[in-house]
Amino acid sequence: MESVKEEITGDTAARGDAALAAAQDTFGVTYLYPWQRLVIANILDAAGYSDEVKAEDAAYRGHQIVLLPTGAGKSLCFLVPALLLSGPTLVIYPLLALMADQQRRMNDGGLTSVTFRGNQSADEREENFRRIREGAKIILANPEVLQNERLVARLAQCGIAHAAVDEAHCVSEWGDSFRPAYLTLGKILEKLKVPVITAFT
Helix, strand or coil, X not given: CCCECCCCCCHHHHCCCHHHHHHHHHHCCCCXXXXXXXXXXXXXXXXXXXXXXXXXXXXXXXXXXXXXXXXXXXXXXXXXXXXXXXXXXXXXXXXXXXXXXXXXXXXXXXXXXXXXXXXXXXXXXXXHHHHHXXXXXXXXXXXXXXXXXXXXXXXXXXXXXXXXXXXXXHHHHHCCCCCHHHHHHHHHHHHCCCCCXXXXX
16 A cells, blocks of 8 residues: 555564564664554554554454553554554644643654644644655644644645544543534544544543
8 A cells, every 4th residue: 555664674673573663763662562562553454554463353444442541652552653654644632732742752752743733824834744745754733723624635635644533532521512623523534534543542
């Protein structure tokens, strides 16, 4: 598939463990927990990644819900696949503070990311799209900024390979009250033509 990188380098990848190689090279992680490996394998399988890992048939439907406690390494479950997929990964966060923290972590690891949020200038948005064209791996956004139809139309042309909805419990906890934008995420992801969607909570 066009949305998948076909080659990964490094000694670990040569042994067939591209996910661990990516985690080591970018984040300095020496071990992936079994639940992380399963989630990563599901995402890569659903996206058509042709490494040696295979997951359950549910992955081929392109959707999964991941429930893990705080500190269990949820972020690596979508950051590691982002390194292997050629198309960018869209990560939807509920809070700007979480987006900023993750962007700092990605920058520390040398993982290129862009952030879309409210009150950005046209020049800032264009700079983000330029970086996406040049290979930015992660697109960070919150539900509210994705209400912008022009932005969604532009993002739909970016070949997003995977969308991760972090803190997905907010859909039910906040969607009916003060964050109605959460209730629109399903339709937005359809407009973005995202083939693989994972909800994390």
